[in-house]
Amino acid sequence: MATGRTHRPATRSRGIPEATVARLPLYLRALTALSERSVPTVSSEELAAAAGVNSAKLRKDFSYLGSYGTRGVGYDVEYLVYQISRELGLTQDWPVVIVGIGNLGAALANYGGFASRGFRVAALIDADPAMAGKPVAGIPVQHTDDLEKIIDDNGVSIGVIATPAGAAQQVCDRLVAAGVTSILNFAPTVLSVPDGVDVRKVDLSIELQILAFHEQRKAGEEAAGESAAVPLAPKDSGKGPDGDVPAVMPA
Amino acid sequence: MATGRTHRPATRSRGIPEATVARLPLYLRALTALSERSVPTVSSEELAAAAGVNSAKLRKDFSYLGSYGTRGVGYDVEYLVYQISRELGLTQDWPVVIVGIGNLGAALANYGGFASRGFRVAALIDADPAMAGKPVAGIPVQHTDDLEKIIDDNGVSIGVIATPAGAAQQVCDRLVAAGVTSILNFAPTVLSVPDGVDVRKVDLSIELQILAFHEQRKAGEEAAGESAAVPLAPKDSGKGPDGDVPAVMPA
DNA sequence: CCATGTGAATTGATTCACAGCG
DNA sequence: CGCTGTGAATCAATTCACATGG
Known part of the structure; x- marks a missing residue:
């Protein structure tokens, strides 16, 4: 969510999915923390938990970078830190x-x-x-x-x-x-x-508005089943004959 | 890209797709600007351009909210501002x-x-x-x-x-x-x-890292076709026998 | 006749589930 | 035997293209 137009369908050498790229920094942060605690290896399960994703997704993500793990064991923390840093271009200034x-x-x-x-x-x-x-x-x-x-x-x-x-x-x-x-x-x-x-x-402001949307839904659900007040998803209210149109909003 | 775990597969009344929700604030901003310039109506094409998306996506997004446009004409700016504000829960404090x-x-x-x-x-x-x-x-x-x-x-x-x-x-x-x-x-x-x-x-930091990834790709492409230096996507380098492993990174 | 609204097609991301390697 | 790596299945988002209604 963010690239303004741009996406170079052009010569993208060996496409790493955009969603994966967006998660690499997350993995890198978790790995750096492990590295500082001198943890030598980590399983996809553990690392996924630390990064806040599920392990299948993490393994799939890593599979786009290459085979950097060891079956039955997990991933070498230092090695992976290096590989991801390089992939992200962080080995340069x-x-x-x-x-x-x-x-x-x-x-x-x-x-x-x-x-x-x-x-x-x-x-x-x-x-x-x-x-x-x-x-x-x-x-x-x-x-x-x-x-x-x-x-x-x-x-x-x-x-x-x-x-x-x-x-x-x-x-x-x-x-x-x-x-x-x-x-x-x-x-x-x-x-x-x-x-x-x-x-x-x-x-x-956009992030807050997205939160407000979900927040509103929660508030509505609590009262669900109650009186028909507060129609949550006014699908198809199609500018109908009723005059429920306040026309102006608080700027 | 952001919700931490959470997504309430629960009672989501009449699911508006998450991707759509994330764009509603964008539309709202563009509409508010039009409103301030007293523009009465806008086509999906114009509004999409102002919001930086394509018009098909915009129309599909709006279709989840209801039928708020007029065929052959476009959308009433004030009315749409109100509908989106309400959908996002911004009519409350x-x-x-x-x-x-x-x-x-x-x-x-x-x-x-x-x-x-x-x-x-x-x-x-x-x-x-x-x-x-x-x-x-x-x-x-x-x-x-x-x-x-x-x-x-x-x-x-x-x-x-x-x-x-x-x-x-x-x-x-x-x-x-x-x-x-x-x-x-x-x-x-x-x-x-x-x-x-x-x-x-x-x-x-994550946003910058994502930019760095793409930036690196651009830099690499310029020199593409040249000497085989700088292998961009080292797919399958599989921790091979060669000793190209610097092991430690700049923290 | 024009621009919306939407099924159908496509593309992309996630999840499942298990074969295969260390 | 446990955990990676990955095809296959599923689910979500985007795009296409056109029938439909003002």
């Missing part, structure tokens, strides 16, 4: 820029898990001239004017957008023009990008 | 607590899109006694000791966890015990919760 150093941008800059695992905050960029030069998380904020130069100088290919919604598309266009080909978007907007550029989005 | 007021928690508290659309930050909670009483985003931070009382007094059913990973499960347990049944988790941990509790997670 990824310089990242964060554009938009408001509350969220600053929080991202300070976020520890960011720095770990191959990602390095190469620069912070903001449109506010008053911020220029101020250090955030030990890194001086630079002005948007220099965006292209910053991207170029640092060889950045991954950008994080944490600007207000109104500025996001424009920032995105400049990032892409400057050579960025992967974007993590925190602004609540749909970004349009040319083919070959990947966009993933994180939207707090 | 959802008090939310945020636990863990560090950089990220503070950013969330300040995040505007949070407050809009039915969600209200009812309380901020942190374990640090030094923070207690300090206002963040105009709301005084309260101490974890009072968590249960706060949940209860405010009738909170949705909790946001923005604590360090180590504290997350414990906070989660307390939230659940106090009556919270939906959790948005920003801590990089797998939370385990009883049936009937929904968990969605947002993990910055």
Whole structure:
């Protein structure tokens, strides 16, 4: 759930399913924890539990990477950490820029898990001239004017957008023009990008709305069987003759 | 991609597919923008473009809600805003607590899109006694000791966890015990919760890792056809006799 | 005549269940 | 003998394509 258009049906060498790719970081986290506790091997059952998935799915996922386990025994933790890291491209260093150093941008800059695992905050960029030069998380904020130069100088290919919604598309266009080909978007907007550029989005409001949907269902079920009040799934209410249309919503 | 275990195969009245639910907020956002520009009606084609999906998918999604369009014309914007809002449960007010007021928690508290659309930050909670009483985003931070009382007094059913990973499960347990049944988790941990509790997670590091995977593929493809260096998908390298196993990774 | 709504076809992901290897 | 690796079966999501109704 997130890629903006993009999906390169093109030359995808030996397709690992997208759903699997999305779970690899999860496995990697669980494996890293095991590694720190010096656990030498782990079974699909144990690792699956630690990652919060079921073991059949995990084994199927790993089967796309190759045969890295030992039957009757399980997986070698260190070996698997390496293989997954390599598959994800984490054996190399990824310089990242964060554009938009408001509350969220600053929080991202300070976020520890960011720095770990191959990602390095190469620069912070903001449109506010008053911020220029101020250090955030030990890194001086630079002005948007220099965006292209910053991207170029640092060889950045991954950008994080944490600007207000109104500025996001424009920032995105400049990032892409400057050579960025992967974007993590925190602004609540749909970004349009040319083919070959990947966009993933994180939207707090959307996540909450999905939770609210399920929450509402739960609340309704409790009272199920009771009076016919609160029709939960108003399928086919087809704009009928009844005047139940409040027309305007709380913005 | 996110629900922690949970999926209530139970009494799901008239199943709207999960993938559809996840897109409804997207449609709602696009519709709200149209509404603000006083656009009266919109076709599936136009709305789909604004939401970044294709029109067939959009029409199929809407078909699960009912027949809300007019053939030959399109959809009434206001009417659809209302129907989707209602379906998502946004016509009611959802008090939310945020636990863990560090950089990220503070950013969330300040995040505007949070407050809009039915969600209200009812309380901020942190374990640090030094923070207690300090206002963040105009709301005084309260101490974890009072968590249960706060949940209860405010009738909170949705909790946001923005604590360090180590504290997350414990906070989660307390939230659940106090009556919270939906959790948005920003801590990089797998939370385990009883049936009937929904968990969605947002993990910055995971999103970046997914981008890195695709980014790596792109870099590899450029050089495709060249020397046989950089084998991209090492399928079946089967831990073979060759000694290509660095064994340890940069943590 | 145009755009919705939807069965049917397709593609993708998950789960099952067990053969086969260490 | 236990656990991996994987075909086959199932389930979910997407896309196609067109009949249908305003």
